[in-house]
Amino acid sequence: MSADEYKTLGNQAFTNKEFEKAAELFTKAIEASASPNHVLYSNRSACYTSSKQFDKALEDANECVKINPTWAKGYNRVGAAQYGQGDFEGAKQSYNKALELDPANKMAKEGVEAASDALDAGASGLGNMFSDPALISKLMTNPKTAEMMKDPGLVAKVMQLQSNPQSMLTEMMSDQRLMTVMGVAMGVDIGGPPPAGFNADNVPSADVEMKDAPAETPKTETKPEPVPEPTPEPEDQSVALKAEADGYKAEANKLYKSRKFDEAIELYDKAWETFKDITYLNNRAAAEYEKGDYDTAIKTCETAVDEGRDMRADYKLIAKAFARIGTTYVKKDDLQSAIKFFEKSLTEHRTPDTLNKLRSAEKELKKREQDAYVDPAKAEEARLEGKEYFTKGDWPNAVKSYTEMVNRAPEDPRGYSNRAAALAKLMSFPEAVRDCDKAIAKDPNFIRAYIRKATSLLAMKEYTKCIDTLAEARTKDAELGGASSREIEQLSQKALSARFTAVEGETQEETQARISRDPEVVEILQDPVMNSILQQARDNPAALQEHMKNPDVYKKVMTLMAAGVIRTR
CATH class of the missing domain: 1.25.40.10 (Tetratricopeptide repeat domain)
Known part of the structure; x- marks a missing residue:
């Protein structure tokens, strides 16, 4: 134990x-x-x-x-x-x-x-107690003290007590015989050191008549008031109460698991009344929540917080009460209040569970606010306003208007694409690429978004990504009738040319050496299929045109042409 x-x-x-x-x-x-x-x-x-x-x-x-x-x-x-x-x-x-x-x-x-x-009684009472001139003779004839009084030393001490009782207090407490002598003088049977005014039942000893005093003038001794019987410290007494309250809680938990919420609430109340621990209130609130009594659950948790503050309860318990209020407000579909109490809980004690609940509530609230903001008519107004700013060259206000369009119509890819165009004008190419990706995600067949993305990638000198984006655009555009094929080809040639253009300060020989080491060029030249296609093209140029209907072959041929490996007459 x-x-x-x-x-x-x-x-x-x-x-x-x-x-x-x-x-x-x-x-x-x-x-x-x-x-x-x-x-x-x-x-x-x-x-x-x-x-x-x-x-x-x-x-x-x-x-x-x-x-x-x-x-x-x-x-x-x-x-x-x-x-x-x-x-x-x-x-x-x-x-x-x-x-x-x-x-x-x-x-x-x-x-x-x-x-x-007791000190006052000793100072005034002992003198009276030993003032009887016949005390020595009484002690010598009393059965309890007769044998003791044969000791001359003890007789001397008794005589000293008669003359100066206060001087002998200390010795009286250490000499058992003197304590017995005092008992006989008082008319009380003292068999050992007295408990200072206490009997075995913690009741003050009654005044006792002095049996050896003359009957007509009885003397009584006024006893000092007793010191209260020691009791366990309050914190020790609380241990038993806490154990009793925890017993109620354990039974309540069983009822809770059995979904007997009313019975569980009664026992949680009993636990709280027995011992003040806000854990019982938090548990009661959980039962009220499961019962569907959300307002009462919130009030119970608020009581737990208030009581917990007063008794300086563990901040983790207060955090739990706040979190439970937040959860209840989620159930009541009051997300703003839920967020407020989740944040209060995290201020007291940060836990992953409460943090996840907060983020979930914030995300849902943001979605609802966005959904409530959706208005196709106002989105169109913002689009036209953005177009006007774009035409005037007012790129910042164009971005602002297109952002309003996105917020009013988040599923319309044109808002993201148009904003990307304005961002590109402001040289914000990474942001423009992200907007184009959003537009493509909304509508994979939106060719303009591919072209704007490729343009931004080209400006960023991300040539490989630019060419890959254009290859994807070429395939989509062919499926849709090829309306943008010419623009796509021109931009592809531009990207390929820029990729293999001599760097400033570089000689032609150095440029050729760099191109020959280009990983993509090397990979294409080592491809057996491409080697076979190129061999056929030397003998029959028309065969190359047929092979280039394959998008992958087309891309590789155009790369080799831009690198100068394949030359046209």
């Missing part, structure tokens, strides 16, 4: 006034604890005090304050043990130390008062 488990059992035994058993359990808890725990020593000290083992109680209390010298309740334990030993002055000092650390400590206040009363 763990230290906490032994501690819980010890608390239960103490509550049942099984002090010896409780002390054994706290001993096991101390042995099982990974590090010295001042609360465990405090609790065992309380057990020893309650069972009148004041020496052991003081030893544990001193160990408690040694481990944690800033804990006021530890000094209460020291004071209780000292009081039990009859060291009222020491007890008063210990209780005053507790008050220094915690001025509002009720037990310490009562302890100071009780110790002060």
Whole structure:
């Protein structure tokens, strides 16, 4: 078993006034604890005090304050043990130390008062107690003290008590015989050190008539008010309550899994009433959510947040309450509120699950806003406005108008293509390429988008990508009737020519050497099929025209022509 488990059992035994058993359990808890725990020593000290083992109680209390010298309740334990030993002055000092650390400590206040009363009673009462001139003779004839009084040393001490009672207080507490003598003088049977005003049931001892006093003038001794019986610390008592509340939660969880939500909610409420842990409120909100009572679930989570703030609950639990509110608002189709609470949750504690929920809600809200913004009529107005700006050479405003067109008609590829044209004029070629890709994705047969993409790639000197884009455009255009074939061919020739044009400062020989090392040219020349086609072309040029109907062959032949490998007359 763990230290906490032994501690819980010890608390239960103490509550049942099984002090010896409780002390054994706290001993096991101390042995099982990974590090010295001042609360465990405090609790065992309380057990020893309650069972009148004041020496052991003081030893544990001193160990408690040694481990944690800033804990006021530890000094209460020291004071209780000292009081039990009859060291009222020491007890008063210990209780005053507790008050220094915690001025509002009720037990310490009562302890100071009780110790002060005991000191006052000792100063004034002992003199009266030993003022009887016949005391020595009574002690010598009393069966309890007759044998003791044969010791001249003890007789001397009793006589000193009669003359100066206060000076003998310390020795009285250490000499068992003097304690018995005092009991006979008081008319009380004292068999051992008294528990300082406590009987076994934690009730103040009743005033007792002094049997040896004259009947007509009975004397009674006013007892000091007792110090309250030590009880387990509040945090120890809470362990039992927490265990009880967790039991309710466990049963509620079973009901939740069985979809018996009303019964589960009742038990979560009972757990919360037993012990304040906002986990129970979070669980109750989950049951209310599954039940479909969304507004109540939100209120429960809000209560969990408020209560959690007051009791300084774990920020993870507060984050969970916020996230649960967000999830509930998603269910209520209130995405803006959901996003608000997901963000609050992430501020408390960042988790992948909540972050994914936030992103999903934001994405859905953005889509809805975009859908609500769609208006074909206004999109057409924006297109015409953009065209006017484009014609005037006002490229920034053209981009702005075409962006409005895209937002108003996100499925119309013309908006993306037109904006790409304006972006290209502003030398924003990568953005233009991305817009062309979007237009092609919307309509794979939109040839103008291919041409604008290839133009931007050519400006970026991405010759291979440009030629590949044009080859794709050529195939699509042929399927659609070839209306743009001439423009595509011209742009292809331009791209091929630019690819193999001499670089500034490069000689013709260096240009040829660079071209001969071009990876694509080398690959084409090593292709057996192309070698066969080129061999046929030498003998029959018309055969090459037939082969060039194949797009792949066409592209390779045009590449070799641009590189100067194939020359035309």
